[in-house]
Amino acid sequence: MDWGTILGNAISQIASPTTAAYALAAIGISVHFGYTGLLNFGQAGFMAIGAYAFAIATLGFGWPVWAALLMVILASVVFAFILGLPTLRLRADYLAIVTIAAAEIVRYVVSTTGLTPVTGGASGLSGFSGGFYALNPIPEGTYGFGPFTYTADGWWVRIVGWTLVAIATVLVWLLMRSPWGRVVKGIREDEDAVRSLGKNVYSYKMQSLVLGGVLGGLAGFVFILPRAVQPGNYGTALTFFIYTLLLLGGAATVFGPIVGAMIFWVVLSLSNGIIVGLVESGIVSFLTPDQAGQIRFIIVGVALMLLVIFRPQGIFGNKKELSFSV
Amino acid sequence: MSDTAVASHPLVDGAVGPGCKKVDPIVVADGVTRQFGGLKAVDVEHVEIPRGQITALIGPNGAGKTTFFNLLTGFDKPNTGSWSFEGRSLARVPAFKVARAGMVRTFQLTKSLGRLTVLQNMLLGATKQGGENFFTAIVKPLWAKREDEITKRAEDLLTRFKLDAKKDDYAASLSGGQRKLLEMARALMSEPTLVMLDEPMAGVNPALTQSLLGHIRGLKEEGMSVLFVEHDMHMVRHISDWVIVMAEGRIVAEGPPETVMTDQAVIDAYLGAHHDEDLGEMEVELDLPTVEEAEAAAEKKHEQQEGNH
Amino acid sequence: MRLAVPPALRMPRGLTLIVATFVAAVAMVLGLGVAGASATSATPAPPAEGAQFTVGGIIQAGPGNPIEGAEVLVEGNGIEETGVTGADGRWSVALPGPGEYTATLDPDSLPEGIEPTQPDNLTRQVNASTTSTINLLFPVGEEGAAPVVRDEGALLADRIWTQVVNGIIFGLFLALAAIGISLIFGTTGLNNFAHGEMVTFGAIVFWFLSAAFREMAFPLNVILAGVITLVASGAFGWAQDAGIHKPLRSRGVKLVQAMIVTIGLSLAVRYVFVIIFGTGDQTLNVGFSGAVDIGAARVSWTSVASAIISAVILVLVGLFLTRTRIGKATRAVSDNASLAAASGINVDRIIRIVWVLAGTLTGLSGVLYGLYRGVSWDMGFQILLLLFAAVTLGGLGSAFGALVGALFIGLATEVSAVWLPNDLRYAIALVILILVLLVRPQGFLGRKERIG
């Protein structure tokens, strides 16, 4: 087993654009679930909407990057309204069911054969990021040290991804220390009480849904920069990965989503590397390499269960809140 | 059927009786009904709540008091009916607008916001906060001044309700009685004109009831009108200016506290027909359940309700 | 985590009764099916009819004029097979599993003087997914004569009818699983996201067992495999309550948390299935063959028997809930748990029974659904949202509502496939769900909740 490569791969996950995308999506879920108490189980749908909006605006309409990004935001806002209008007056579980259903509808629709000219059908879209990399101000070459050595484009996508994460973190922090944040946190605790104090709960929930959804859409944009858009990536498992890492870091904490995303990917890459290494070196003989690749899902599933039972406030969350649980 | 000696009263315009006209009403409701399946939980033909007074709404369990509160405050929708608050129709107005109009309620099962601090709970009650707007919220200087004002007011109220020592604790760490106090104090943050309290004493430690009574009286002195639901007849007689009795969804009697207890309709409502005892002498029975039992029951009900959500 | 390995199942008396009835019903219905099957197999059935997925149809030049010897080439998913029409004009080809296929009518195989009336439309796309028997129509007519196609309306009516029959069958399978979700939600308030895995569990266990019992004679293998599967499925439900949800309830863990726990469980269990079962589709062949025409729809006897079993079991569940003491107690707990507890009902015991019952019903649903469309590691997860849609439409927590909702969803998904591309039919069910929530949030039969 090549421990150097396994460790190097794991460590490099800390800064990877995928980690940034997950962190961004998780900040969105922290706004929904952590602060407002909205059970959005369709974050994968928001990411798909963002990804396809960017790719289609670029490939289909030939729009420049900034316009495609506006499209990402607009599409996420519209999607949030579609989800929110029927459900935000209802009990929390309805939102859960409707959001997860809507995310699946999005996946079915973008992969349907009839829409292949627009969405690429089951094989998805690629070749949309030329405009984005053309904006890269960094001269060609390779920079960095150790596992953090990237090409100019590698740096560019990381800089943009993590800058978006930083902006989102600051924005959410500013909002949550304000009276606006107080209202949404109140809604998380008991929306009838907040309603009885003269706050338009429906409107606040909608604002929160839109904010977190736009962050999810932007996460979809970051997610596809290093890869193609493929409908298979936006299954429900993606949403639950995001919940797992958010619960890992702490659902209602400022840095929880970032720390959670980093730990999540480092641990996943590490365990995956070790298991695959064990299988390939013949130490573990009852698994095929393919099966070894699936173990990560089992690990995530079990981790999600353990976290939510034993540390619902996250591994770094506030001890005091533990006594009242979620 | 009424054998009350009092035929008139300074608060009343005309003869005293169920649904009688008030000299200066703050709430006037007409034909309000609410049906749950086959059960008509509320069926109020006409009722008026006097302004600037403390009005008690009493009646046996299941009489429809909470449902009537829910209807008046927009938390539930009636099958029929209309009502006005300070002359303005509030039928089919959403709950948050009712609260903004100055009609603020508390809940039978306390709804303190557990993972907010006591002070944050209070601040949430304040109105006219620019910082509650999404865009203004981002820029602190735009709302810092108002935040200071309401923090000051919140601290004053907390001192009055003897919760100032707890202001930075999570509301979830308070006792049941303290939560009731907090909920009442929070409702006052919005400077309402009518305060509606649903069983403010249920589950409250006896040591606290006296001060709660004082607070309710204080509200009246500050010019607010109070409508409260209560089971404790002793307390009702002690602080209310007017009593409205509900049974099986209807208003069955009204009157000043001294005389309404002797009304045959009230005795019937509580004890079923064919009793001729004076309710005043029935206090022991009517005080049931004891405070401890009530507190335990309230906690249990609360847990179960949370479990259902 | 204490993933409890189920010890010997201690079943309450009422439940033993149910299970016994259950087994008897399965045996009875299968026995009934056998009679039917042997009747059809008396005439040599085309080889296709025993398989799980078939594509076929009738080729006739007008009513009462079937064409014999016409050839249809079916390609895709690694097969290339020709179906030839018999004296009745019928042809059919067995498909190895779900997937995309094409079917092409060979115009040269038609007898002299007969030609296709739509010469440009000889190749059809076939998407085999949930529907196991796919009917294709290749209209043909006398050469030169004005094309005597069966009029469009009648063709459409036939297709709709076929999908209605399929929809009812599918809806019945959904109902078995949906009632499980509904009972668990009703008694505990929990939305169980691991319910899809309970469907898959039943199908996979049954698949392993039917492979293990391959040597055994036909009815015995199915009955034995079925009974063991149902017991195992009940034990799976038992284990989820005993190992996870009972402890969570005693810890006072909130429902949202418990729901996320079921999501984690769903993910973990699903990939355990991948590791032990693989990602391929497997057909369940129990050696039960034959098909029957219900109007224009051709349905395999397996599906007919499965539908009858579902219907019988659903009736039994209904009787259980309304007639037996435990059933009434279950409804009392759903209505108001603390009131039920106060009136002497052992709520935890009822919840345990509900989990076992839900596990058994859902496992059965998995077996039947697996017989219908094959077994795969994520078959249950794929229909989980349809189950939620069914339960929500019917009104969360109402068992009867779940039945109505499931039939509605089954019909909606299958019938919409007449007009919509196949890959969008689940989407249609979810769109309906969202629309219904807009109009009637408490579902068809649900109640509003209390405030205050």
Ligand SMILES: Nc1ncnc2c1ncn2[C@@H]1O[C@H](COP(=O)(O)OP(=O)(O)O)[C@@H](O)[C@H]1O
């Ligand atoms: N959401 C509801 N669904 C069905 N019945 C209800 C609902 N809310 C209240 N009820 C019924 O209406 C009647 C009045 O209840 P409530 O207003 O709570 O009485 P009170 O507050 O006077 O004790 C009771 O019989 C109660 O069971």
Ligand SMILES: [Mg+2]
């Ligand atoms: Mg009440």
